[in-house]
Structures are given as structure tokens and as C-alpha cells.
Amino acid sequence: MTFDAILEKITARFPxxxxxxxxxxxxxxxxxxxxxxxxxxxxxxxxxFESLHCISGVDYPKTNTTEVVYHVASFQHRTTVCLKVxxxxxxxxxxxxxxxxxxxxxxxxxxxxxxxxxxxxGHPDMRRILCPEDxxxxxxxxxxxxxxxxxxxxxxxYFADQGEAGDPxxxxxxxxxx
Amino acid sequence: MATLDTEQPLAKHQATENLRxxxxxxxxxxxxPSTHGVLRVIVKTDGEIVKAAHPEIGYLHxxxxxxxxxxxxxxxxxxxxxxDYLASMNNEQGFAIAVxxxxxxEVPRRxxxxxxxxxxxxRIASHLMAFGTYGLDLGAFxxxxxxxxxxxxxxxxxxxxxxxxxxxxxxxxxxxxRDITPDQVRMIKSFCEYFKPKIDEYNTLVSxxxxxxxxxxxxxxxxxxxxxxxxxxxxxxxxxxxxxxxRKDMPYSIYKELEFDVPVGNGEQGTLGDCWDRHIxxxxxxxxxxxxxxxxxxxxxxxxxxxxxxxxxKPPAGEHWSRTECPRGELGFYIVSDGSTNPYRVxxxxxxxxxxxxxxxxxxxxxxxxxxxxxxxxxxVLGEVDR
Numbered sequence: 001m002t003f004d005a006i007l008e009k010i011t012a013r014f015p016x017x018x019x020x021x022x023x024x025x026x027x028x029x030x031x032x033x034x035x036x037x038x039x040x041x042x043x044x045x046x047x048x049f050e051s052l053h054c055i056s057g058v059d060y061p062k063t064n065t066t067e068v069v070y071h072v073a074s075f076q077h078r079t080t081v082c083l084k085v086x087x088x089x090x091x092x093x094x095x096x097x098x099x100x101x102x103x104x105x106x107x108x109x110x111x112x113x114x115x116x117x118x119x120x121x122g123h124p125d126m127r128r129i130l131c132p133e134d135x136x137x138x139x140x141x142x143x144x145x146x147x148x149x150x151x152x153x154x155x156x157x158y159f160a161d162q163g164e165a166g167d168p169x170x171x172x173x174x175x176x177x178x
Numbered sequence: 179m180a181t182l183d184t185e186q187p188l189a190k191h192q193a194t195e196n197l198r199x200x201x202x203x204x205x206x207x208x209x210x211p212s213t214h215g216v217l218r219v220i221v222k223t224d225g226e227i228v229k230a231a232h233p234e235i236g237y238l239h240x241x242x243x244x245x246x247x248x249x250x251x252x253x254x255x256x257x258x259x260x261x262d263y264l265a266s267m268n269n270e271q272g273f274a275i276a277v278x279x280x281x282x283x284e285v286p287r288r289x290x291x292x293x294x295x296x297x298x299x300x301r302i303a304s305h306l307m308a309f310g311t312y313g314l315d316l317g318a319f320x321x322x323x324x325x326x327x328x329x330x331x332x333x334x335x336x337x338x339x340x341x342x343x344x345x346x347x348x349x350x351x352x353x354x355x356r357d358i359t360p361d362q363v364r365m366i367k368s369f370c371e372y373f374k375p376k377i378d379e380y381n382t383l384v385s386x387x388x389x390x391x392x393x394x395x396x397x398x399x400x401x402x403x404x405x406x407x408x409x410x411x412x413x414x415x416x417x418x419x420x421x422x423x424x425r426k427d428m429p430y431s432i433y434k435e436l437e438f439d440v441p442v443g444n445g446e447q448g449t450l451g452d453c454w455d456r457h458i459x460x461x462x463x464x465x466x467x468x469x470x471x472x473x474x475x476x477x478x479x480x481x482x483x484x485x486x487x488x489x490x491x492k493p494p495a496g497e498h499w500s501r502t503e504c505p506r507g508e509l510g511f512y513i514v515s516d517g518s519t520n521p522y523r524v525x526x527x528x529x530x531x532x533x534x535x536x537x538x539x540x541x542x543x544x545x546x547x548x549x550x551x552x553x554x555x556x557x558x559v560l561g562e563v564d565r
Contacts, residue, residue: 025496026279051409054499056512056525069512071499071527073409075420078428080499104408107535115243130236130564139244140523 001077003028006047013043022084029069029082034095037085041072042101049074049081052098055108057116059141064089068118070098087118097123115140199224208237214311214553215560219537221549228549231541233534238564246524251277251351251491254524259345261509261526262562264307267300267336268504270349275430276500276511277351280493288481289353290432295366295474296339296348298467302373303332304505305460305467308557312457313384315554316393321384328373335365351491353484367475370468377465385458394457395448398540398552402451408532412507413557417443417459418451424503436473438466453555460557490519506530506557528562 007030011019017036022029032040041052054071070083087093097120098105109120110129117138119126128135137144147155207218216237222229242261246254258273259266271293278285285293310325333343339362340348340355348355384390400410402418415422423440425433441462443455495517501508507529514523533556540552 025494026282027496027498029497050406053409053501053508054510054512054525054527056523058514058523058525069525071510071512073501075422075427080501082497082499102407102409103404103539104410104532104535107531128236130239132236139241 001047001074001079003079003081006030006044006081009047010040010043014039027082029084031084031086034085034087037070037083038096038098038101040083041070041098044072044081045101047074048076051075052102052104052108053080055098055105055112057112057118057140059089059116061089061142066093066116066118068095068112068116091117092119093117094119094121096121099123114138117141201229206231214558217534217558217560217563219549219553221541221546223546226545226547228541228544228546231538231549233537235531235534235560235563238560240565242526242565243524246521248520250519251493251521254521255350256345256347259347260561261528261565262304262504262506262530262559263344264559265300265304265505266344266346267296267349268304268502269509270346271297271431272500272502272504272509273511274349274351275502276498276513277491277493279500280496280498280513280515281351281487281491283352283485283487285353286482286485287432287479288357289483289485291474291478292354292358292483293349294431294433294436295471295478296336296354298470299332299335299366299369301467301505302464303329305464306332308460308505309380309384309457312554312557313390315550316390318384318387318390321380324376324380324383328376331369331372335362335369338362338365350484352487353482355484357483358478363475363478366471370471370475374465374468377461377468381458381461385454385461391447391454393547393551394453394555396452397544397548398453398555399449400451400536400540404536404539405451408536410507410532410536411529412503412505413456413459413463414507414529414533416440417455419443419445424501424508428501430502436470438470441466453551456555456557492517492519504529506559506562507533526565528565530556530558530560530562534558534563 007019007021014036020031022031049072051073053073056069058067058069066087066089068085071080073080085095095118097109107129109123110127112118113126114128114130115138127133136147149155202223204221204223205218206221208216218234220232220234242257245257255270258269261269306325306329310322313321336346337343339358340346400414400418402420405415405418419442421440421442426440441459443450443459445455447454493515495515497514499510499512501510509529510527512525513521516522537553541549
């Protein structure tokens with residue numbers, strides 16, 4: 001099943017809902033409103049996309065958006081489809097949970113919450129998963145500032161004193177340069 | 179000296195209605211040999227029976243994704259090594275393939291051959307580790323010694339090939355860091371010759387051992403529906419009887435040209451998808467890996483071992499989701515590029531992360547010892563769970 005066929009089927013199944021095709025290369029994506037994410041993933045399941053592989057959060061300060069990216073895979077069609085919900089940036093963004101459809105969504109969503117600060121409505125256990133529970137801030141936000149201390153202990157981080165993250169002129173902390 | 183009155187004390191407590199067993203909250207880990215790293219499982223037990231087990235992860239979190247945003251694509255490679263540190267070569271292959279796809283880069287045939295040979299050797303090494311430590315979990319120390327003996331030979335080959343024994347930084351974007359020499363080819367060939375009969379030996383020693391079967395059959399059963407609901411991949415999925423291997427079904431690199439079988443569990447010792455099935459799928463996969471290496475080792479084409487690529491790769495703006503078959507399941511990389519030298523975002527979807535997530539569902543009403551057997555059969559590496 002090609003990407004366009006999937007998009008066509010979804011558009012036909014949910015009339016009145018805007019699905020935007022994202023022309024990114026090499027993989028395109030389907031952007032959809034957050035209210036429809038549960039229904040669309042459920043419909044994709046009926047189409048044979050039975051496996052929720054990944055949920056990622058991506059922060060875009062330039063366009064002032066936060067994207068929640070879903071990768072749903074199919075065994076029978078041998079392909080993966082990428083769905084995106086584009087939220088406005090800022091604190092307290094929320095999106096419906098997929099825990100009712102996939103049990104694997106539980107931990108995947110917790111990780112997005114932990115790293116990007118997006119909450120999932122109806123999630124049974126919305127806690128941090130990788131960082132300590134009292135950690136402040138969401139590390140994968142682009143404007144995240146690493147705290148100098150955690151419970152009185154200095155945080156030894158390579159990038160703490162190296163200026164803006166992502167500056168290409170910075171020496172790499174390990175590996176690469178040697 | 180007071181004598182022990184054997185008649186009296188029991189009779190005192192005959193009224194059992196008031197007797198209530200207390201639930202005990204037990205912390206398994208973070209430093210516990212059977213958790214294979216720093217995993218903490220909060221186990222609620224009633225005597226020997228587990229009521230609930232909540233895995234707590236994050237003790238080995240090293241901000242891989244954040245680090246990746248701050249260095250260029252080539253410099254991410256050493257970090258990728260440290261995800262699943264028992265299968266570093268497979269991780270590197272996965273990341274390299276993802277970036278090459280974004281760059282639209284062809285990898286020289288010689289490099290592809292070397293990569294697949296090395297990746298399959300690493301798969302054997304990783305499965306040997308799984309076999310050894312699983313034996314250890316169940317009280318069979320012998321398996322551990324045999325597994326490590328043979329893994330050592332593979333590590334010697336890797337040391338000769340790239341200079342490191344655990345964290346290699348060997349597969350680079352566009353090819354491999356160093357070409358392999360005829361001497362190393364001979365080493366790999368003699369290892370395959372040596373190792374082929376060993377698999378049967380280990381099966382006799384461990385897999386078909388009566389005690390081992392009794393400990394693992396019907397324990398920790400994960401059926402196909404659970405697998406799909408959790409998005410499990412790799413050995414977990416195949417042990418549930420589902421024939422799915424990315425190398426076969428969505429082939430990357432040169433796997434399309436190779437002949438090998440995909441072993442699946444068939445519940446021959448108990449229930450489909452139990453611990454024994456997962457164990458035997460690993461054992462059988464090792465034989466297939468040897469088969470793959472033998473098909474390639476004599477015909478490595480001449481040519482460069484690394485393609486023409488600038489010092490700092492710069493993929494055009496865009497995004498890519500790539501999956502490769504690692505020993506523990508499908509390793510996914512979601513890479514977003516904004517056209518600069520550093521990745522804008524790297525998301526790593528590790529197979530073990532989902533494997534650990536299933537633990538709570540499997541633990542209701544089982545014995546504590548079965549919980550250990552189940553956890554061991556997942557073959558988790560915490561470096562990959564926590565990233």
C-alpha cells in the first residue's frame with residue numbers, strides 16, 4: 001500500500017477533517033488535528049497497520065510548534081506510515097492518549113511527556129519515565145537549560161558552558177574528532 | 179534448659195480466620211545480578227507469589243538523543259555504540275543506513291559485504307551472551323562459561339578488525355572505518371568452522387536439558403496479540419510463532435541476495451511464546467547467522483571499503499524513519515535534518531524498551547523464580563532501554 005493510497009483511504013473515511021500531506025524527504029507524513037488521532041490510528045489498525053512502533057516529540061521554536069510524531073507499522077503491507085499532530089508550542093499542551101488501543105503506548109507516551117512536556121489526556125500513569133520524578137524542565141525542548149545543580153550535586157555536563165546548543169563550531173565531546 | 183514443646187504452639191493459632199498473610203514490597207535491583215544491569219523492579223509479593231511487578235527504568239539514562247543534537251552525524255556513531263553495548267555493530271549499521279538513506283548515498287559492495295559479515299558475527303556474540311546469562315539466571319553456570327568462551331573469539335576478531343572489543347565505532351556513514359585483511363577473513367572462516375557443531379552441543383547441554391525445560395516451559399507466555407499490542411519485534415515476535423524478520427521481509431543492505439531461514443517458535447515444549455521458545459529461536463538464529471557469513475566470506479568483492487563522502491556529512495532537510503533487525507528486535511531511528519551538519523532531532527526506538535514494558539502484564543500470580551526466568555528470556559540490555 002503506497003503512501004498516497006493510505007492518505008486517500010483516510011480522507012475518504014473521515015470527511016470534513018483536514019489531512020495535510022507533508023512533503024518531507026525521504027519520508028512524507030500525514031498531519032492531522034489532535035481530536036482525530038485516536039480514530040485514525042484505530043482505522044489504520046483495521047487497514048492492517050497493527051503495530052504502533054514509535055511516538056516522538058519534536059520541538060520547533062522557529063515555527064512555534066511542537067510535533068508529536070507517530071510511526072505505525074504494518075506487517076502485511078510491509079510499510080510504515082508517519083502521522084503528525086502539530087501543537088502550538090508552550091507549556092501544558094495535551095493530546096488524547098492511545099493507551100486504549102495499544103498497551104505499548106503507555107511507556108512511549110510517558111517518554112514524550114518526560115522529554116517534551118506534552119501531556120496525554122486519559123493516560124493512566126502520566127509520570128516521568130527516564131528522568132527522576134523531581135526533575136525540572138523537559139530536556140528535548142530546544143530552549144532547555146541544563147540546571148547547574150540537582151539536589152545539591154553539580155551536574156557535570158559537557159554542554160553546560162559551551163554556548164548555544166547545535167552550534168556547528170563546537171568540538172565534539174567524545175569520539176568523532178579523533 | 180527449656181525444652182521445645184512441639185505439641186503446644188500450633189494449636190494456639192488454629193483459628194486461621196484471623197491469620198492474614200501480609201503483602202511484601204520487594205525491591206529487585208537496581209543492583210541485582212538477575213536484572214542484567216540497572217533495572218529496578220518493584221515487586222509486590224504474597225509469599226512466593228508475585229502480585230504485581232512494576233519496572234522502574236532510567237538509571238542508565240545518558241541523554242543520547244540530546245547529545246546527538248549537539249554533534250555532527252559522524253560523531254553520533256560512538257554514542258550509538260553505547261546504546262545496546264552487546265550489539266554495537268548492529269546499532270551502528272542501523273544508524274549508518276538511516277543517514278545514508280537521507281544522503282542518498284550508495285555504499286560500495288565491499289563495504290556492504292563486510293558490514294553484513296560483521297553484523298552477523300555480532301548477532302552470534304549477542305545471542306551467546308543471552309544464552310550464557312540465561313543459563314546463569316536459572317542456575318546453570320556451565321552455559322555462562324561456554325557462551326563467554328565462544329564470544330571471546332568473536333571479540334578477538336573484532337579487536338583485530340577495528341581495534342576495540344566492545345565499543346567499536348567501526349561502521350561509518352558511507353562504509354566501514356577499515357578494510358578487512360585476508361588474515362581476518364581466515365579468522366572468521368575458522369571461527370565458523372569451529373562454531374557450527376557447538377550450537378548442537380549447547381542445545382544438548384542446555385536447551386533440551388530436563389531441568390532447563392521444566393524451568394522455562396509454559397512460563398512467561400506472550401501471545402501474538404500481546405506482541406502486536408506492545409509493538410514487540412524481533413525474537414519476542416518470532417517466538418510467538420509470527421514469521422517476521424526485517425532482513426527477510428523488508429530487506430536492507432544485501433540481505434535480499436542471501437539465503438537463510440527465519441526460525442519461529444512452535445511451542446514444542448509447552449505453550450507457544452513461552453520462555454523456552456524465545457531461547458530456542460535465539461539458538462537457531464545463530465546457525466542461520468553462520469550460514470549467512472559462509473555465503474559471503476569467500477566472495478567479498480574487491481574495491482573501496484568506504485564511499486566518496488565529505489568529511490562532514492550534511493543531509494538535505496527532511497526526515498526519515500529507519501528500522502533494522504538487531505539481535506534484540508527492530509531498532510528504529512527517526513532522524514530529522516534541517517540541512518545543517520548536526521541532526522535536528524534523533525529519536526531512537528529501542529526494542530528492549532517495549533520488552534521491559536510487558537513485564538508487569540506477565541507477572542500477575544507467578545512465582546518469584548518464574549519472574550526471573552521471564553525477565554532473563556527477554557535478553558534486555560539496559561543501555562538500550564534507558565538510552
